[in-house]
Amino acid sequence: MISPKRLRTHVEALTAHGPRFADLPGVPACLRYITDELSGLGLAVRVERYGGELHEVNLVAEIQGGTSDDAVELCAHWDSVAESAGADDNASGVAGVLEAARALRDAELPARTIRFCLFGGEEDGFAGSEAHMAHITPRTESIVFEMIGYTAASQRFPDELTGFVEPPERGDFIALVADDPSQPLLACFAGHLRVPSMPLVLPEFAQAVAMRSDHVPYWESGRRALLVTDTADYRNPEYHRPGDTAETLDYGFAAGVVEAAVRTVVELAQ
Template structure:
């Protein structure tokens, strides 16, 4: 999970241009890159179309677990952008993390539980892609424990005062004021696994766990974990906190040159370790 490799993925997506629903050539190039990378890592790529438009597509790859009856653990990111933004942090950084986790875990062999790597469309359209995915596997009776969503993992600013918060309640909700951490939002078993992994594999990575109070904020429900929450499944948002830190959020200036690839690589390593931990747990 070298920073340069993450940078290569981010560049491939961001340099193609915005990945909004009308950017058909850019979307085609993006999906081609995603398929090629997953196939090159040894996976069979599964397409899930949830509409007739070219952008209405999710891509998946899976590692089969030793216990086929055990609920899957998913990790995912959305590949689309808002109109006019190349989306290096939002969310080519998260996609790059998923691709590199998939590559790294493939060589380790099967875990106790299966792991599914999810690349969602239309997160910027009210989580349409991930919502359709949850509806489909629910209707099929497929057991899925939950999702770790990588949503903007590449922007770090170590200057004091660079981290904003929607509110602060002294002694109850007082997040750091320096934008040099990754936030783990709400789903405690998944969040605890990420924090354990960070302490073990990337002890220099600062993490901040937003527990129940933070999870009640409107900003807590702005990504692909939300459809999982709505169906009483686990959903963990791993994020650099988006517009609460990154001044390039949803702008044409959201480019690779603004990102801290060492930070993105550390976050990716922490999530990879957490997935191994979660997938090795016995059912029940």
Template sequence: MIDAKRLRAHVEALTAHGPRFEDQPGVAAALRYITDELSGLGLPVRVERYGSELHEVNLVAEIQGGTSDDAVELCAHWDSVETTPGADDNASGVAGVLEAARALRDVELPARTIRFVLFGGEEKSFDGSRAHVAHITPQTEAIVFEMIGYTSPVQRFPEELAGFVDPPERGDFIAVVANEDSQGLLRRYATRLEVPAFPLVLPPLAAEVAMRSDHVPYWETGRRALLVTDTADYRNPQYHRPGDTADTLNYAFAAGVVAAAVRTITDRSA
């Protein structure tokens, strides 16, 4: 269902022009690429501006569902920091959203709207996702891809989680992180994974350790959302560095992560 080769092709295209940061060439190139890919699937793309600069933009496409007030969003941030081509962070997540859109475009009218959202401004206080949640219904829930392509023989964990979890020693799993309100969504997604998973409902005392991506505005506004991540700098030594390149990623692993999201969205028993 999800093609690892196409995931790699997306990551290579998104990283080909360098960092996707502010006025650097990678920004315009990435926005064009994302728009062309979604439009090529027959999905009109809405430009959602949250500022006047070129990079202050979200790109949104959707498959209309049976109700207008209940949607599920599949999300990733397209921007990077200025020091990296950002293959894992977060071209991998964008590639996942694009391939999920390909897999979902021909579904029968879904029970709820399926929305694909590519955020700007994640690397700057989640500016894009903060603006986006102001325009969606309270019932909207989200699966947020934040670095989904790196595997490693070694794995570190935040010290804040010591005593709360028994962490794996190998970095060959995908972490699926929820707050207490999002536990049902976590169960639906985790049971559909065919790659090793580490599902975690964050204990309130350690919640701050995961407040680092675009799921945060959903949680802060009382919406259900999942953070789906390879754990970033707790695994990937090239996090925010020039070495975060397309050839370092495990695309078969990423394909399994994306396929589970597609199954979660389409399974009517969910």
């Protein structure tokens, strides 16, 4: 079981030093915290640099697979915008990856490598995940956590999806967003969820509304990736604002999302 309490502990630690942006103090504190947490689970942490600045870095850890060079990845971006400590965006996603790593570390040797990726530069045009594409095989599949902790009494939707989906009125679901090749990932994840969800395979005419996170380099390079999101500013009024703080999140909800991710990764890695 995924602990809501541990998720909150991670989010509070990741946001304690302020925004995780450029040369601000939150960046080295965040990178140390992630490294210490993964290392404490017995996982070796690899640094993927994609530039010369301290913040231009991805942190990657693996559970090695037994029979395949391909991997199943669970990903989140660790950076925030300069104006926000980013509890939901995206300390919630990082916390989810860390707790999934805890749950999976003692799994039987998988056929496919299980990889945990914490990307920098999402708020700078997906710089970290774009650079990561050079390190992975074409058949690597990814689940991307992009804000998984906020629930609300109301919900908005992009105008581009009017008539294509019947949007729920309450913001109490997790959205699972795939392009056409990534439908198998969506189906697998949806089958393991125990919290309300809205699965959505985006038609080509509407894909632009979802091109806002680290799944984008996967889709653009022809790889499968699933975006798992609480829908960001379509639900959370504190998106990219100082009010995006740890006490605003629903950790029981987030735990349900992470539990489904763990079960999905286990199935995909077999």
